[in-house]
Amino acid sequence: MSYTQLAVLGVVVVILIDLFVLRTRLLRRKAFWVSYAIVVFFQLVTNGVLTGLRVVRYDGEAIVGSTTPVDGPPPFLGDGRIAFAPLEDLLFGFALVVLAQAVWVWLGRRGVQRTPYSGPPRVRMPGQADDPRP
Amino acid sequence: MNHLTYLGVLAFILIGTGWLEIVLRTRVYARWRRLLLTLLPVVAVFVVWDLYAIASGHWWFDAEQTTGIVFPGGIPLEEILFFVVVPLAALLTLEAVRSVKRWEVGDEPEGACEDGVRRDDA
Numbered sequence: 001m002s003y004t005q006l007a008v009l010g011v012v013v014v015i016l017i018d019l020f021v022l023r024t025r026l027l028r029r030k031a032f033w034v035s036y037a038i039v040v041f042f043q044l045v046t047n048g049v050l051t052g053l054r055v056v057r058y059d060g061e062a063i064v065g066s067t068t069p070v071d072g073p074p075p076f077l078g079d080g081r082i083a084f085a086p087l088e089d090l091l092f093g094f095a096l097v098v099l100a101q102a103v104w105v106w107l108g109r110r111g112v113q114r115t116p117y118s119g120p121p122r123v124r125m126p127g128q129a130d131d132p133r134p
Numbered sequence: 135m136n137h138l139t140y141l142g143v144l145a146f147i148l149i150g151t152g153w154l155e156i157v158l159r160t161r162v163y164a165r166w167r168r169l170l171l172t173l174l175p176v177v178a179v180f181v182v183w184d185l186y187a188i189a190s191g192h193w194w195f196d197a198e199q200t201t202g203i204v205f206p207g208g209i210p211l212e213e214i215l216f217f218v219v220v221p222l223a224a225l226l227t228l229e230a231v232r233s234v235k236r237w238e239v240g241d242e243p244e245g246a247c248e249d250g251v252r253r254d255d256a
Contacts, residue, residue, distance in 0.1 A: 003192040031237040035228040062192035100221030108241030113165040119233030129236040
């Protein structure tokens with residue numbers, strides 16, 4: 001299987017794991033999507049460094065775009081690349097993040113160090129929720 | 135110096151998320167048993183994927199920009215650490231959001247949350 005096929009399969013599998021196998025249903029929660037928005041921004045930055053500097057190189061046969069050139073960086077945008085990285089990396093990263101968070105939440109629900117919960121922040125954060133406890 | 139490029143990116147992710155544990159009290163490192171149990175299957179699955187990708191020639195690594203420590207199957211040390219560091223960053227981010235917003239995540243007991251927000255910390 002190509003990287004493209006595996007990456008799509010990876011996303012489908014983690015969606016099934018989250019919604020139906022572990023039933024963590026992270027994909028239906030605001031907390032997940034806000035955390036993913038933060039993670040994907042930094043993923044584009046750090047993976048952009050790894051792929052732009054060609055620390056990791058890809059075979060054009062395995063991805064939508066072309067093989068990483070031997071004499072310079074791949075395109076920043078276009079030819080199946082987003083911030084130097086193959087678009088498949090976004091799917092790969094999504095699968096990695098969802099699987100890790102789903103297993104973490106599942107373990108917590110099963111009673112593995114469910115508490116102490118995170119928070120409250122040591123410094124007042126913008127948009128911080130008020131403590132609703134009595 | 136060049137050989138530390140990949141390792142440097144991993145260090146950047148660790149430092150960039152590490153402060154969340156202290157300032158936002160994410161308690162991900164603190165709950166290290168839950169963390170280890172999470173990482174175990176995730177690292178296993180993604181190392182297998184990586185080994186398959188390397189064997190199939192999907193991707194390869196620049197020997198000039200990695201430490202040169204390579205495990206059987208051709209997987210560099212950095213690549214294995216990547217599957218520890220990135221999930222760790224993802225957990226810290228999720229718990230950081232929860233620390234600030236108190237939004238329901240899914241591990242709270244029945245009745246602890248109301249309209250998607252946690253009311254009871256027991």
